[in-house]
Amino acid sequence: MTEKYAVVVVGGGAAGLSAALVLGRARHRTLVVDAGEPRNAPAAHMQGYLTRDGMPPAEFLALGREEIARYGVELVRDRVVDVARSEEFTVVLAGGRTVQARRLVVATGLKDELPAVAGVAERFGRDVLHCPFCHGWEVRDQPFGVLASSPASVHQALMVSQWSKDVRFFLHTVAEEELPDEDLRRLAAAGVEVVPSEVAGLAVEDDRLTGIRLADGTEHARSVLFLAPRAVPQTGLLEGLGAELHDTPFGAYPVVDATGLTSVPGVWAAGNAIGFAEQVVHAASGGYRAASAIVGDLLMTDLDAAAQV
Numbered sequence: 001m002t003e004k005y006a007v008v009v010v011g012g013g014a015a016g017l018s019a020a021l022v023l024g025r026a027r028h029r030t031l032v033v034d035a036g037e038p039r040n041a042p043a044a045h046m047q048g049y050l051t052r053d054g055m056p057p058a059e060f061l062a063l064g065r066e067e068i069a070r071y072g073v074e075l076v077r078d079r080v081v082d083v084a085r086s087e088e089f090t091v092v093l094a095g096g097r098t099v100q101a102r103r104l105v106v107a108t109g110l111k112d113e114l115p116a117v118a119g120v121a122e123r124f125g126r127d128v129l130h131c132p133f134c135h136g137w138e139v140r141d142q143p144f145g146v147l148a149s150s151p152a153s154v155h156q157a158l159m160v161s162q163w164s165k166d167v168r169f170f171l172h173t174v175a176e177e178e179l180p181d182e183d184l185r186r187l188a189a190a191g192v193e194v195v196p197s198e199v200a201g202l203a204v205e206d207d208r209l210t211g212i213r214l215a216d217g218t219e220h221a222r223s224v225l226f227l228a229p230r231a232v233p234q235t236g237l238l239e240g241l242g243a244e245l246h247d248t249p250f251g252a253y254p255v256v257d258a259t260g261l262t263s264v265p266g267v268w269a270a271g272n273a274i275g276f277a278e279q280v281v282h283a284a285s286g287g288y289r290a291a292s293a294i295v296g297d298l299l300m301t302d303l304d305a306a307a308q309v
């Protein structure tokens with residue numbers, strides 16, 4: 001017999017665990033299915049989450065898993081590979097299990113696709129960084145490089161100048177003529193040096209970034225490199241359910257209301273599954289919002305059904 005849950009939460013990062021905590025405390029039988037690949041896994045510390053600033057991401061999630069277990073929420077390490085919608089949702093796990101759910105929370109996060117520069121992937125989250133709010137304080141006042149991936153990278157070069165006055169902006173594959181005059185003026189005002197040459201690789205000594213090697217043979221001493229990974233939203237399950245998506249400069253994400261309800265009745269989404277800029281605290285908050293909306297939705301559905309008998 002297929003097991004029945006009130007809610008299946010797909011993804012056990014901050015968004016999914018937060019939704020599960022609220023659902024468990026509201027006495028709903030809830031299953032979290034988590035493939036165990038949270039986005040911030042490469043980072044040693046999680047910053048900017050009030051009261052948890054500096055906690056290792058894995059410890060934060062382990063605490064979350066402990067908390068949901070107190071309320072009887074089940075969690076399995078598996079991957080949801082398919083969801084079919086009829087009266088309820090039929091959720092298929094890679095491990096072979098199939099379960100039923102009345103409501104669904106999709107909290108599948110996003111993947112970061114890094115630029116194809118040798119050495120970048122190995123150092124991501126350490127001294128190759130994407131987010132000054134996550135890491136800026138820890139690397140403040142060091143010599144920064146910023147790797148352009150498009151003219152929009154100017155924004156990152158300007159932002160990181162809040163944390164160091166020694167910033168070099170490597171245009172890499174972007175031509176200087178592509179930068180609007182206003183951007184060039186702002187870069188100059190921020191004291192950011194523009195370096196119009198392709199980046200060939202990183203110089204590393206004793207497992208620390210020491211420089212940026214350019215295709216013209218020169219090397220710039222830098223101990224931090226900021227770059228913008230291409231965000232790859234994990235929307236496959238939502239697309240399979242026919243959810244409406246909207247385009248953003250950071251990929252296509254589901255259209256959601258203020259609670260995270262998608263265009264598919266009964267399906268909510270939270271965290272990086274709804275947008276690139278969702279930090280951990282936003283993801284946790286989005287999970288809470290979705291769960292509380294689901295609790296109300298299930299209750300009203302059941303009361304309406306009872307009133308019709």
Ligand SMILES: Cc1cc2nc3c(=O)[nH]c(=O)nc-3n(C[C@H](O)[C@H](O)[C@H](O)COP(=O)(O)OP(=O)(O)OC[C@H]3O[C@@H](n4cnc5c(N)ncnc54)[C@H](O)[C@@H]3O)c2cc1C
Nearest residue numbers: 011013014015035036037039040047080109271272279280
């Ligand atoms: C290097 C780095 C450092 C960062 N540092 C910070 C920081 O200091 N502070 C901060 O606030 N934010 C930081 N972030 C951003 C942070 O990672 C995200 O805000 C956060 O992970 C979003 O939580 P989430 O629950 O939406 O997604 P995730 O944490 O990515 O969790 C999604 C989970 O869903 C699982 N999953 C995906 N698909 C399926 C499926 N089909 N079936 C089952 N499970 C599935 C994944 O395996 C994963 O475990 C950082 C990001 C990076 C890349």
